Amino acid sequence: MGIVLGDNRYGKAEVRMVHVDRSTPRHVLTDVTVTSQLLGHFDETFLTGSNASVIATDTQKNTVYALARTGGIGAVEEFGLRLARWFVDGFDQVTGARMEIRQHFWDRIPTAQGPHDHSFVRSGGEVRTVLVRKDGDREVVLSGLAGLVVLKSTGSEFWGFPDAPYTSLVETRDRIMATEVTARWRYTDPGHDPATFDRLHADVRATLLERFATLHSLSLQQTLFAMGTAVLERRPEIAEIRMSMPNRHHFLVDLSPWGLDNPNEVFHAADRPYGLIEAAVVRDDVEPVPWAWDGVSGFV
Numbered sequence: 602m603g604i605v606l607g608d609n610r611y612g613k614a615e616v617r618m619v620h621v622d623r624s625t626p627r628h629v630l631t632d633v634t635v636t637s638q639l640l641g642h643f644d645e646t647f648l649t650g651s652n653a654s655v656i657a658t659d660t661q662k663n664t665v666y667a668l669a670r671t672g673g674i675g676a677v678e679e680f681g682l683r684l685a686r687w688f689v690d691g692f693d694q695v696t697g698a699r700m701e702i703r704q705h706f707w708d709r710i711p712t713a714q715g716p717h718d719h720s721f722v723r724s725g726g727e728v729r730t731v732l733v734r735k736d737g738d739r740e741v742v743l744s745g746l747a748g749l750v751v752l753k754s755t756g757s758e759f760w761g762f763p764d765a766p767y768t769s770l771v772e773t774r775d776r777i778m779a780t781e782v783t784a785r786w787r788y789t790d791p792g793h794d795p796a797t798f799d800r801l802h803a804d805v806r807a808t809l810l811e812r813f814a815t816l817h818s819l820s821l822q823q824t825l826f827a828m829g830t831a832v833l834e835r836r837p838e839i840a841e842i843r844m845s846m847p848n849r850h851h852f853l854v855d856l857s858p859w860g861l862d863n864p865n866e867v868f869h870a871a872d873r874p875y876g877l878i879e880a881a882v883v884r885d886d887v888e889p890v891p892w893a894w895d896g897v898s899g900f901v
């Protein structure tokens with residue numbers, strides 16, 4: 602009885618790529634997760650470890666980025682075909698390809714001036730939260746939201762930080778800024794009727810989004826404080842708001858080894874590690890209620 606190699610394929614899974622079409626001020630965002638796998642005459646690497654035929658999975662990843670740069674993404678069906686043809690038509694040892702693409706949808710953030718040109722909110726996945734505490738006669742309501750994912754494809758800078766030992770980050774005047782907002786806010790008077798709670802929640806959410814969209818950001822910290830401030834300025838019913846905002850880094854892909862430029866168009870959306878910015882924005886004339894926040898998991 603012999604042992605033989607059965608079905609096989611290999612490639613790079615879950616290439617997280619964001620493409621920004623910046624050809625007009627109204628940016629078009631395409632956000633995809635691509636898994637590229639090749640089939641063909643690859644027995645040798647499984648059987649002997651000879652990599653003479655192997656198109657490296659790293660190369661497959663770079664090809665995803667490069668084809669997005671040279672031809673855009675367009676419809677994911679066509680992008681998948683373009684990738685598959687690139688490999689099957691371009692290399693004798695590749696006889697087949699399997700390209701799986703998931704596209705993630707974003708809506709333009711609504712603002713007073715209409716849907717925003719370069720600020721987006723991810724559709725789906727968001728939850729409304731509430732944490733009610735009662736201690737004898739004292740009642741506290743912490744309303745909130747989680748999973749509110751937002752992104753600006755321009756209008757965000759980060760520079761002027763010290764050159765501390767081990768600093769390698771390059772200053773930028775134009776980057777993607779993206780975060781997933783978790784927020785809880787405390788009402789000064791928790792005795793609202795259902796319609797008022799609904800209206801307040803919707804208003805806070807809209808205010809957070811609008812401020813994120815319209816502020817030209819110098820840091821995520823500045824954006825967080827501005828979003829909290831906007832809520833407190835707009836809603837006297839709210840005493841304080843706490844926010845946790847991970848910095849979902851989008852790294853510009855370096856395509857220069859292949860003679861391609863990348864004028865802020867093709868990004869790698871990294872999932873970890875991430876910056877984590879958290880702060881409370883509070884009125885200085887309202888009594889703090891620390892027990893209301895006891896047992897809150899994490900910062901908010």
Ligand SMILES: O=c1[nH]c(=O)c2[nH]c(=O)[nH]c2[nH]1
Pocket residue numbers: 759770819820821822848876
């Ligand atoms: O908005 C930011 N704040 C930071 O503190 C920071 N640190 C970093 O590396 N990138 C960023 N971005």
